[in-house]
Amino acid sequence: MTDETRVVRPAVEPITADGRRLVERLLHRRRDLAELIVADVKNEIVDYGTLGALTMSGDVLETSLLTVTDLLESLLDDEPAGSRHLANIQRSASRRVHQDVSLTSLLQSYRIWGARIWQAVLDEAGEDPVMREAALGLVSRIFSYVDMVSITLAQVYTEESAGAYRARDVLRSDLLESLLLGQVLSDRARVEIARLNLTSDSKVVVAVIKPGEIPPERVRAESIKILQACRQSMTKQTKVLLGVRDGDVICLVRIGNAAELQRVHAAAHEVAEQNPQWRVSLGRPHDGVTGIQRSFREAQEAATVAASLRPRGEAVLFSEVILDRILVRSDYAEDLLEEALGPLLAYDAEHKADLVLTLRSYIANDMNMTRTAKDLMVNPNTVAYRIKRVGQLTDQDPTTSTGIVTLAVALRLLGS
Structure with missing residues (x-):
């Protein structure tokens, strides 16, 4: 499958407040709208009518819901036609190839999709002339989105059907x-x-x-x-x-x-x-x-x-x-980082010292003073002094198992 196709379009004027209200109403009932689209597609396109009920209620419905949501959210964000979920939509085109849905049928399904969305906008506007005017302000955006998605899907479908990666050892x-x-x-x-x-x-x-x-x-x-x-x-x-x-x-x-x-x-x-x-x-x-x-x-x-x-x-x-993933997601990560390494970072900055560097080397060398000194090219007594200073500043003794674990975890967080 190709990388996401990016369509560059000129900036557009923000939709009106009434237009936003129309879109927000549709967003609240987007699943109902997606289900109506799937029903239309199944009834009007033979290729989709032959797909199993599980595929229609699962794959096809979820793709329809994704595109409905994507369009409506892009309208509220005042974005030109574009998609934040294009990779997922692209994959649906690849699946249609192997479900024996023709390219013509695929593109027709998106024309039906666009028409149903536009009809829903008009229905939501009702007979109120102000809301009808707001609806007209959305029409070009809706069909620009349909055009953008259709062009992308046609490219993906064509490459998938031709076999973009033709080797036998590459999975469909x-x-x-x-x-x-x-x-x-x-x-x-x-x-x-x-x-x-x-x-x-x-x-x-x-x-x-x-x-x-x-x-x-x-x-x-x-x-x-x-x-x-x-x-x-x-x-x-x-x-x-x-x-x-x-x-x-x-x-x-x-x-x-x-x-x-x-x-x-x-x-x-x-x-x-x-x-x-x-x-x-x-x-x-x-x-x-x-x-x-x-x-x-x-x-x-x-x-x-x-x-x-x-x-x-x-x-x-x-x-x-x-461990990095667990630590980064912890509610206490920032507290641990500040308490265990904050004093060392401040001391190093003020005195142009190397306590953090020494601690990192000390841990990497399994708390061996001699190897740490060799690694840093300093006297072992210098390493001993620095490690003692680390303990004094952090209240975590690097020569004990509890202290070194706490400091080592904090260093992992610093790297994250």
């Missing part, structure tokens, strides 16, 4: 999506997952490789390079399924034992070293097909940490950064 986007999001698996998805040869004691690790900040037109080419790197490094270690999601390369890796996990970690680091722009992250191993969704979420979390904390050129494992 709809199959990958069902595996990553824990959706009901189709027969085809079960066939694909069988390629991993999972057994009762097998686990699956998900690796995510992001191409980095590059122009949208280069995303597909970069994803293909990443796929090739994964084939060279990851697939030689164990059974792997590859896929591409919004430009990110996804690897589903079967893990049979601890030794295999170590080899996969090494292979991930090898991929990361090939291009400093790539961000490689891995979730933990989890049991079977049901564990794929959890490992994927963890890999995404690790990717967030990688973007802000870790140097480029190395893979980030969720197991290594789980």
